[in-house]
Amino acid sequence: MKKYVFGVDIGGTTVKMGLFEVDGTLLEKWEIKTRTEDHGINILPDIAGSIQKKLQEKKIAKEEVAGAGVGVPGPVDVSGTVHKAVNLGWDIMNINEELGRLLGMKVAAGNDANVAALGEMWKGGAQGHKDVVMVTLGTGVGGGIIVDGKIVCGATGAGGEIGHIHVRDDEVEACGCGNHGCLEQYASATGIVRLMTRKLESTDAPSCLRGKELNGKVFWDAVEAGDELAKEVSEEFGAYLGKGLAVIASIVNPEIFIIGGGVSKSGPVVMENVRKNYLPNVFHGCRDAEFALASLGNDGGIYGAAKLLIDQN
Amino acid sequence: MKKYVFGVDIGGTTVKMGLFEVDGTLLEKWEIKTRTEDHGINILPDIAGSIQKKLQEKKIAKEEVAGAGVGVPGPVDVSGTVHKAVNLGWDIMNINEELGRLLGMKVAAGNDANVAALGEMWKGGAQGHKDVVMVTLGTGVGGGIIVDGKIVCGATGAGGEIGHIHVRDDEVEACGCGNHGCLEQYASATGIVRLMTRKLESTDAPSCLRGKELNGKVFWDAVEAGDELAKEVSEEFGAYLGKGLAVIASIVNPEIFIIGGGVSKSGPVVMENVRKNYLPNVFHGCRDAEFALASLGNDGGIYGAAKLLIDQN
Numbered sequence: 001m002k003k004y005v006f007g008v009d010i011g012g013t014t015v016k017m018g019l020f021e022v023d024g025t026l027l028e029k030w031e032i033k034t035r036t037e038d039h040g041i042n043i044l045p046d047i048a049g050s051i052q053k054k055l056q057e058k059k060i061a062k063e064e065v066a067g068a069g070v071g072v073p074g075p076v077d078v079s080g081t082v083h084k085a086v087n088l089g090w091d092i093m094n095i096n097e098e099l100g101r102l103l104g105m106k107v108a109a110g111n112d113a114n115v116a117a118l119g120e121m122w123k124g125g126a127q128g129h130k131d132v133v134m135v136t137l138g139t140g141v142g143g144g145i146i147v148d149g150k151i152v153c154g155a156t157g158a159g160g161e162i163g164h165i166h167v168r169d170d171e172v173e174a175c176g177c178g179n180h181g182c183l184e185q186y187a188s189a190t191g192i193v194r195l196m197t198r199k200l201e202s203t204d205a206p207s208c209l210r211g212k213e214l215n216g217k218v219f220w221d222a223v224e225a226g227d228e229l230a231k232e233v234s235e236e237f238g239a240y241l242g243k244g245l246a247v248i249a250s251i252v253n254p255e256i257f258i259i260g261g262g263v264s265k266s267g268p269v270v271m272e273n274v275r276k277n278y279l280p281n282v283f284h285g286c287r288d289a290e291f292a293l294a295s296l297g298n299d300g301g302i303y304g305a306a307k308l309l310i311d312q313n
Numbered sequence: 314m315k316k317y318v319f320g321v322d323i324g325g326t327t328v329k330m331g332l333f334e335v336d337g338t339l340l341e342k343w344e345i346k347t348r349t350e351d352h353g354i355n356i357l358p359d360i361a362g363s364i365q366k367k368l369q370e371k372k373i374a375k376e377e378v379a380g381a382g383v384g385v386p387g388p389v390d391v392s393g394t395v396h397k398a399v400n401l402g403w404d405i406m407n408i409n410e411e412l413g414r415l416l417g418m419k420v421a422a423g424n425d426a427n428v429a430a431l432g433e434m435w436k437g438g439a440q441g442h443k444d445v446v447m448v449t450l451g452t453g454v455g456g457g458i459i460v461d462g463k464i465v466c467g468a469t470g471a472g473g474e475i476g477h478i479h480v481r482d483d484e485v486e487a488c489g490c491g492n493h494g495c496l497e498q499y500a501s502a503t504g505i506v507r508l509m510t511r512k513l514e515s516t517d518a519p520s521c522l523r524g525k526e527l528n529g530k531v532f533w534d535a536v537e538a539g540d541e542l543a544k545e546v547s548e549e550f551g552a553y554l555g556k557g558l559a560v561i562a563s564i565v566n567p568e569i570f571i572i573g574g575g576v577s578k579s580g581p582v583v584m585e586n587v588r589k590n591y592l593p594n595v596f597h598g599c600r601d602a603e604f605a606l607a608s609l610g611n612d613g614g615i616y617g618a619a620k621l622l623i624d625q626n
Contacts, residue, residue, distance in 0.1 A: 154566020158598030253467020285471030
C-alpha cells in the first residue's frame with residue numbers, strides 16, 4: 001500500500017494541486033498558473049515539474065506515491081483520453097499516458113465536474129453514498145453522475161453533461177454548446193441574469209435590481225431581501241432545475257443530489273425552490289432522494305482526482 | 314465453470330423461461346401461467362417447480378447449473394429486492410433469497426426492462442457495446458440503462474424509468490404513476506392513441522382513422538399508408554421521444570440506443586421521427602450514438618436474465 005497520492009484540478013486560469021495521504025488526509029495544497037498559450041503544450045510539463053518539486057521538498061520517494069489523479073475541463077473517457085478541452089487549447093490526447101510518462105507514475109484523468117462529484121462522495125456532502133448526482137451551478141452548469149461508486153463517463157466522455165439537457169422549446173438565444181433551451185441557459189449564474197433581465201423588461205413592477213449590473217450574487221441577495229420580481233425569477237429557476245433533476249432521477253435514481261458552485265452560499269433558498277419543483281415531477285420511486293450542499297468548495301476537484309487515482313489502482 | 318443457466322422473465326400473465334448454455338445458446342424455452350392470486354404467493358414456487366422438472370426431464374444435475382436469473386415487472390435493487398410489483402401482487406421481497414432457497418441454486422433478479430436491455434447487449438441489437446440505453450415502446454414505455462456493461466439499478470431499483478421522465482408541463486390527464494406529463498403518456502401505444510384522438514378532435518381534416526377503434530398497430534399502419542393527420546401525430550410522438558432520448562444521452566452518453574416493443578415492426582418510420590428530433594437537441598458529444606431495433610423480441614427478457622446471473626457469478 002502506497003502512502004501518498006496527488007490530486008490535480010486543471011482550470012482555465014489556475015491548476016489546483018493537493019498532496020494527500022491515501023486515506024484522504026489533505027497534507028498540503030497549492031496552485032500554479034495554467035499556461036494555455038501554444039495549445040496548452042506547457043500544462044502537463046508544468047504539472048509534472050510542480051509534483052517533482054513537491055516530492056523533493058517533502059523528501060518523499062516516488063515509490064511511496066500511488067500516483068496522480070487529474071480533473072480536466074472537457075470530456076474525458078474511461079481510458080483517460082480528453083476529447084477537446086477548449087479552455088486549455090487541447091485537442092484529443094490521452095492524459096493518463098502523457099502525464100504518466102512525464103511523471104513516471106500512474107495517472108488517472110477524468111472530467112472535472114465528474115471528479116468533483118467523486119470528491120464530494122469521498123470526503124464531502126455525499127459521504128456514505130454510492131449513487132450520487134452532483135450539480136455545480138457556476139458560470140455554467142456542470143454535473144457529475146456516480147453509479148455504484150463509479151463515475152459515469154459515457155461512450156465519449158460526455159456522461160453527466162447535465163447543463164445541456166434540453167428543458168425549453170422556444171428559446172431564441174443559443175447556448176454555448178450551440179443548442180437552444182439547455183438547462184445551463186436558465187440555471188447558471190449567466191442563466192439567472194438572463195431570466196432576471198427578461199423579467200425586468202417584461203414588466204414595470206418595481207424591483208431593487210432595476211438599473212443595477214446583474215450577477216448571480218446580486219440576484220440571490222435580492223431574493224433574500226424579499227424583492228418580489230427576483231423571487232418570481234428564483235421560482236422560475238427552481239422550476240427548470242427541479243424538473244431537470246427529476247428527469248435525471250428517473251434515469252439513474254440517485255440516493256442523493258449534491259448542489260455546488262457559486263450559488264451554494266444562497267443554498268437554503270436555492271434548495272427550497274428546487275425541491276418544490278422536483279417532488280411533483282419525479283417518479284415515485286425516486287422521491288426520497290436527499291438534497292445536500294457540496295461541502296468541499298473549490299477543493300472538491302483535488303479530492304476527487306486523488307480518489308479517482310486510488311480507485312483505479 | 315458451470316454448463317447451464319436458466320433465464321426467467323415474469324410477466325403479469327405468463328412466466329417465460331429459458332434453458333441456456335452459459336455461452337448464450339438457448340436450448341429450450343417454455344412458458345407457465347403467472348398465478349397472481351393470493352398476492353402472487355404461488356409465483357416463485359411455480360417457477361422453482363418448473364425448473365426442477367426441466368432438470369429431471371433433461372437429466373441435468375443441479376451441480377451443472379450456474380443458477381437462474383429473473384426479470385421482474387417492478388423496481389428491483391442491486392441486492393435482488395423487489396420494491397412492489399403491482400401486477401404480481403407482490404410487496405417488498407428479496408427474490409435472490411426466496412427463489413434461491415426454493416431452488417437450492419444461485420438466483421439474480423432485476424427489473425424486467427433493465428434485464429431485457431442486458432439481453433439485447435449480450436445477444437441482440439446491442440452486441441459489442443457496453444454503454445446501452447434500451448427503450449421499450451409497448452402498452453407503456455419501459456427502459457433499461459447499461460453503463461460499462463452493468464445495469465443501472467439505482468438506489469431503490471427505479472433506475473432506467475425512462476417512461477416517467479417529465480416531458481410536458483400542461484398535461485391534464487394523469488399518468489399511471491400519478492404524475493402529469495410523463496413520456497409514457499405520449500410515446501407508448503396508449504400514448505399514441507391519446508395524441509391521435511386529440512388530433513382528430515382538434516380538426517375536421519380528413520383521416521382514414523376517423524371512426525376507427527385506435528390502437529398502436531392501426532395508427533402506424535395509417536402513417537405508413539400516408540395518412541396526413543397520422544403523419545403529423547407521428548412527428549409529435551417523435552418530438553417527445555427524440556427530445557427525451559437526447560436528455561438521457563446528455564446524462565449517460567450511450568454508444569447505442571435500442572428501440573424495442575410493439576412498434577418495432579414499424580421501426581424505420583419510428584426511428585426516422587425519433588432521430589430527427591434527437592439530433593438538434595442533444596449535446597454535441599453524444600451526436601454519434603447509434604440507433605438500432607431490438608432483435609430478440611419477447612426473448613430479450615430470458616436472455617438478459619440468464620446474463621444477469623452469469624455476471625453476478
